[in-house]
Amino acid sequence: MITVLSGGTGTPKLLQGIKTIVPEEELCIIVNTLENNYFSGVYVSADIDTVLYTMSDMINEKTWYGRKDDSFYTHDELKKLGFHETLRLGDKDRALKIQKTMLLQEYSLTDAVKIQKERLGIKSSILPMSNEESKVSIITDNGEMSFHEFLVTNKSEPNVKDVVYNNVTPTDEVIECLKTSEQIIIGPSNPITSINPIISMNGIRKILRKKYVTCISPIIGKDAVSGPASKFMEAKGFDVTPVGVAKIYEEFLDHYIINSSDNKYKSSIEEFIPKVSLDNIILKKMDDRINLARKIIFG
Numbered sequence: 001m002i003t004v005l006s007g008g009t010g011t012p013k014l015l016q017g018i019k020t021i022v023p024e025e026e027l028c029i030i031v032n033t034l035e036n037n038y039f040s041g042v043y044v045s046a047d048i049d050t051v052l053y054t055m056s057d058m059i060n061e062k063t064w065y066g067r068k069d070d071s072f073y074t075h076d077e078l079k080k081l082g083f084h085e086t087l088r089l090g091d092k093d094r095a096l097k098i099q100k101t102m103l104l105q106e107y108s109l110t111d112a113v114k115i116q117k118e119r120l121g122i123k124s125s126i127l128p129m130s131n132e133e134s135k136v137s138i139i140t141d142n143g144e145m146s147f148h149e150f151l152v153t154n155k156s157e158p159n160v161k162d163v164v165y166n167n168v169t170p171t172d173e174v175i176e177c178l179k180t181s182e183q184i185i186i187g188p189s190n191p192i193t194s195i196n197p198i199i200s201m202n203g204i205r206k207i208l209r210k211k212y213v214t215c216i217s218p219i220i221g222k223d224a225v226s227g228p229a230s231k232f233m234e235a236k237g238f239d240v241t242p243v244g245v246a247k248i249y250e251e252f253l254d255h256y257i258i259n260s261s262d263n264k265y266k267s268s269i270e271e272f273i274p275k276v277s278l279d280n281i282i283l284k285k286m287d288d289r290i291n292l293a294r295k296i297i298f299g
Ligand code: GDP
Pocket: 006, 007, 008, 009, 010, 011, 012, 013, 047, 188, 189, 190, 191, 193, 194, 195, 216, 217, 218, 219, 223, 224, 225, 226, 227, 229, 281, 282, 283, 284
């Protein structure tokens, strides 16, 4: 079994490569649930849905949320009715979210996602990190705000002073999947709001220390490829460089892959990480995604 820890933008790009190499049944994806919440009357688990759409080849690759070729009739109607949606949900995407919301009346999030991934024909395991509710606050110069308020309403513009969230309990399925994995891959995801919430759960670090863990840096040079990761890392006191990311995963990381242009950081990272490789980690095209997946899995 190979397990990938995922958020909703960087790692899904890599998953597209990994799924061409690893047999679907031998792949398990543990997904961040920190930002899950209700919007427009439906439960939105953005990272989980992005992984569902990525694994079923339906993802909108322009945004890395929602489905490709979606329509927005419901969104537009709601606007006409005077309801401004915080998240612009597509019609087909909304259908998946409505179904999940209904399933949650009867099932845990883990079971609801299992039902949905099976209906989408996905054979890999897709596991929410927890069935418990997370609460995350972004503390900014303009006050405290929810994740989506910061990201969507405020377009990630305010200066970030801190990011705080509660710890949740991992599911039995998550623990089992990690324990039975030969390799664990930390995809290029936001270390503060996508990966740290997973590895901070009780018992996870202890398992990771016993496993072969590979990580791909989401930071190239002195900035994130996209999104607010640099602001969040800075607020948490980490250097916004591939070195800063390595420091976060130092205690269990075996193999770290940084971009070829970041050669200057290699020797300083080698002082505390056993194996550091240089490669093209800018996952623009499918070939980039497959090539990187090959290097991660076959060494
Ligand atoms: P979120 O849930 O949407 O925040 O998604 P993630 O946490 O999975 O992804 C956000 C991170 O992905 C950001 O820190 C980006 O720097 C990183 N990222 C996005 N595209 C790429 C890419 O092509 N290569 C690498 N190395 N990182 C990427």
